[in-house]
Amino acid sequence: MPKEAKTEIRVRLAPSPTGFLHIGTARAGLFNYLFAKKNKGKFILRIEDTDQERSKPEYEADIIEGLQWLGIKWDEGPFRQSDRPEIYRRYLEKLLNDGHAYYCFCAQEELEAMKQEQMSRGEAPRYNGKCANLSNQETKKRLADGETSVVRFRAAKKKISFTDLIRGEVEFDSSLFGDFVIAKDLNSPLYNFAVIIDDYEMRISHVIRGEDHISNTPKQILIQEILGFSQPQYAHLPLILGPDRSKLSKRHGATSLLEYRKQGYLSEALVNFMAFLGWNPGTDQEIFSMTDLIRDFSLDKVQKAGAIFNIQKLDYLNGAYIREKTLDELLELALPYLSRAELIREGWPNREKLKEILALYHERLKKLSELPELIGFFFKKKLDYPKELLIWKGMTDQELKLSLNTLEETLSAVKENNFTKGNLEKILMKITEKAKDRGGLLWPLRVALTGQKASAGPFDVAAVLGKEKTLERIREAKLIAQ
């Protein structure tokens, strides 16, 4: 394959490790990854940790683990901005020397007051240029005196427009934001500056990011132009919204991706779900594997409007993906949740037994975290439920006792190795034939065995439980029915 550096597709995800992997960041990562894979390009992971105060290693670890869990693999990186200070410094000095940037000594309170005043006048808040024309001499002196300062970019006043792959032409007027800060000092670059240097140095061809960055774009383009960098293609993704239609944030509940894993969601479900937040294939297909997504992904199928994070659809997808798992896969998936709930103890149940149990709940399951509650009764020594639960529609106490006695007698007569679902069903259904309503026999059996009103079928449960435990529970039910 001939190498064409000019047309090479290179995209990146540039999260800042100032919090756990956010669902919005994860989706941006997904879209970048899909775009890269679809177009045989490269996906780069860059950690934007210029904010030394807020960046934490554990957040970086969380981001990396989250992406890995989803199956989003990067071709290069992770690069860390904190590892590249000399690169930013070099460009910063160049900007300063060429007069495209200058030191600003204004105090923050002063700036804040200015902003308030401008806003109260109905103007766009922007720097007034107080330090824009300080002489070299004065700047040097104040720097030498140790006065606190920042580096501002001298923003040309002009109209800046760019073509957004999702939104079309977008135009801004730079005079509305004025000269902005690009570094705290030579060694501390700020986002709008560092991002431009890195995207250039890493030869990024397409910047695919959240719409919240759209108004940063003109600032970045200004720097790009002064430095003579070529402009990447931009694509601003619609935001993921909470139920109140505002940008999804902590107050809407879990926004940390790994939190969903903890809650028992499968990564396949999350990937499928996130892809459909702002994108669709244009067909009726709803279930998409990563491979399907790579095959069908296209930026021009991306929505312009924000999308509400609808957990019900995620639940549905999760259930669908759980049902697609084999029993062995389900067991592996379930194990952490079972041991966390301390349901697995020495010996019982073993893997085979667990698989039998899981089989009964395979298609009833929406989230893995529901498992302990659903199947906990298998593991308990003694079930705890009110007598009323044993009673089937309008049944008298007499009838209930009769049913339980019949169950005990009938099941006692079944040989241990005949205690299978099929057999039990055959035997008990035969008895219910005489009754007008088979619930009269089967309902008390269900409750006796599970202690629940919604459960897997009683023949299934009895077979898994085995003869001894089954009879034990029926006798227990008789005591409760007293």
Next chain:
RNA sequence: GGUCCCAUCGUCUAGCCUGGUCUAGGACGCCGGGUUUUCAUCCCGGCAACACCGGUUCAAAUCCGGUUGGGACCGCCA
């Protein structure tokens, strides 16, 4: 407040670019029914939307303008 972005069922969306095939399609949810001892699965059916006003046109969900509504950003955060 300023700038920018956006606008089809409750939600995710198809259709819009290239007007007629749209009495607007699918999915989730919801409601009803079937299967069933319960729940779930599965199957069948139903409710439900082109924000508004004007213009262009024989014809507008689709093109244009405005209004309204929503959102994002306006940091020495990213």
